[in-house]
Amino acid sequence: MANRQSEIVINVAKSYTKYHVGQIVTNRFTHISFLNALGAFESNEQLSFSTVGFSEEGRAINSITFGAGKTKVLLWSQMHGNESTATRAILDILHFLTADDEFNSLREEIAKNLTLQFVPMLNPDGTERFQRRTATEIDMNRDAVALQSPEGKLLNKIVLDFNPEIAFNLHDQRRFYNVKNTGVPSSMSFLAPAHNQEREVNTVRKKAMQLIAGMNKLLQSYIPKGVGLYDDTYSHRSFGDAIQAQKVSTILVESGRLPNDMEKEGIRKLNFTALLTAFEMIARNSFKDYSVNDYASIPAIDTKLFDVLIKNIKVNGKPNSIVDIGVNRTEYLVEHPGFYAKGVIGDIGDLSTFYGFETVNAKGLTAVAGKSITIDSLEAVSMITVKRLLKQGVLFLITEDLPLENYVPFPINIVHPRKLSLVSPIKFEGKANFLLVDKNKVLKFIVLNGFVVKPGKIDTSINGLVLV
Numbered sequence: 385m386a387n388r389q390s391e392i393v394i395n396v397a398k399s400y401t402k403y404h405v406g407q408i409v410t411n412r413f414t415h416i417s418f419l420n421a422l423g424a425f426e427s428n429e430q431l432s433f434s435t436v437g438f439s440e441e442g443r444a445i446n447s448i449t450f451g452a453g454k455t456k457v458l459l460w461s462q463m464h465g466n467e468s469t470a471t472r473a474i475l476d477i478l479h480f481l482t483a484d485d486e487f488n489s490l491r492e493e494i495a496k497n498l499t500l501q502f503v504p505m506l507n508p509d510g511t512e513r514f515q516r517r518t519a520t521e522i523d524m525n526r527d528a529v530a531l532q533s534p535e536g537k538l539l540n541k542i543v544l545d546f547n548p549e550i551a552f553n554l555h556d557q558r559r560f561y562n563v564k565n566t567g568v569p570s571s572m573s574f575l576a577p578a579h580n581q582e583r584e585v586n587t588v589r590k591k592a593m594q595l596i597a598g599m600n601k602l603l604q605s606y607i608p609k610g611v612g613l614y615d616d617t618y619s620h621r622s623f624g625d626a627i628q629a630q631k632v633s634t635i636l637v638e639s640g641r642l643p644n645d646m647e648k649e650g651i652r653k654l655n656f657t658a659l660l661t662a663f664e665m666i667a668r669n670s671f672k673d674y675s676v677n678d679y680a681s682i683p684a685i686d687t688k689l690f691d692v693l694i695k696n697i698k699v700n701g702k703p704n705s706i707v708d709i710g711v712n713r714t715e716y717l718v719e720h721p722g723f724y725a726k727g728v729i730g731d732i733g734d735l736s737t738f739y740g741f742e743t744v745n746a747k748g749l750t751a752v753a754g755k756s757i758t759i760d761s762l763e764a765v766s767m768i769t770v771k772r773l774l775k776q777g778v779l780f781l782i783t784e785d786l787p788l789e790n791y792v793p794f795p796i797n798i799v800h801p802r803k804l805s806l807v808s809p810i811k812f813e814g815k816a817n818f819l820l821v822d823k824n825k826v827l828k829f830i831v832l833n834g835f836v837v838k839p840g841k842i843d844t845s846i847n848g849l850v851l852v
């Protein structure tokens with residue numbers, strides 16, 4: 385347990401706002417806006433830029449190189465178009481690497497010992513659509529052997545040409561991952577992928593494990609117990625496994641979630657910090673202070689996290705049943721305001737082995753159906769009206785005056801008179817709209833489209849749905 389990481393990366397992280405590239409602060413951004421942000425660094429002499437290839441639809445894929453050291457390190461991001469956190473972190477890292485301040489010793493150490501090649505946004509067509517797959521509907525991370533996507537072919541070529549010693553495969557994970565047997569979200573998850581079916585630990589894979597152990601050590605001070613390990617079942621079609629098998633120490637990084645961090649800016653900073661500490665460990669060979677056991681002692685991840693878990697509810701009309709309800713909110717892309725949410729009841733019953741990103745203990749409360757009122761037109765409906773109606777337990781406006789979209793940008797649902805069957809209180813895989821009242825019938829919580837709020841604390845960011 386010698387030296388391990390120095391304090392310097394911790395101090396860099398304290399100055400993070402200096403390096404944060406503020407042009408892009410949301411999960412969704414276009415290829416062009418990314419190129420614009422990247423353009424700010426193009427004239428920097430310490431970086432060398434090149435266009436290494438093009439996507440199926442002809443969008444440029446760029447490579448940026450820093451340093452002239454012996455150890456070659458390759459990093460790529462966003463091979464899944466809707467996984468953008470690390471792309472943003474790479475902008476911040478480039479900003480840090482090219483700055484001139486009290487951290488020059490770290491920069492020089494990295495430049496002297498490492499040659500870093502960044503290939504951010506490997507799937508720009510998927511980015512444009514904010515979808516996982518490429519323009520030809522291929523999941524690039526299952527194309528490592530077949531190489532049927534131009535982007536997958538390109539990555540394969542980059543690995544062969546650059547011949548790195550270490551590679552970082554940067555992704556975002558889906559929202560329901562927790563650290564196994566805990567309610568803590570796995571905010572950063574890692575894997576040193578297997579290089580064969582037997583999952584043997586050779587020297588190549590061991591190095592990836594040691595680096596992960598070192599990153600975990602640092603991350604624990606920011607997200608205690610919030611780091612998890614992916615399952616290492618060998619997947620020969622996946623790039624991580626395939627490249628590990630090519631004797632490149634490969635590290636899968638999966639960006640998860642933090643509370644109140646919808647746009648994952650907090651996770652972006654964790655990426656920045658974890659990658660810098662990895663560079664420092666590689667430059668100093670200090671990853672050798674960590675063992676395979678340090679890696680193996682990082683807990684596994686699980687998929688037991690709901691967006692909201694409401695526990696111990698008595699359901700109206702079923703007096704003897706006390707249940708838990710797990711709610712998931714799925715986001716759908718729209719032009720404005722970017723996305724809307726649809727809240728669905730994911731499970732009902734004994735959910736004691738599950739956790740909630742947000743948990744509400746509804747002990748002593750009963751779930752009852754939301755009220756509805758009929759109106760002629762939506763024209764007169766304002767946020768003030770909606771707030772007043774919600775406090776009265778009204779969750780549905782019945783009208784033939786339906787908006788064109790599937791959602792409304794305020795917290796109430798719109799229902800066509802012929803679709804009153806959709807106003808159903810609690811149904812497995814049904815919409816999550818109901819009220820929680822106490823034994824005196826006093827309204828305690830409103831569950832509106834999967835969002836749980838107290839009657840006096842209605843948030844204008846909550847959207848309702850148009851139920852047709």
Ligand SMILES: [Zn+2]
Binds near residue numbers: 556
């Ligand atoms: Zn991914």
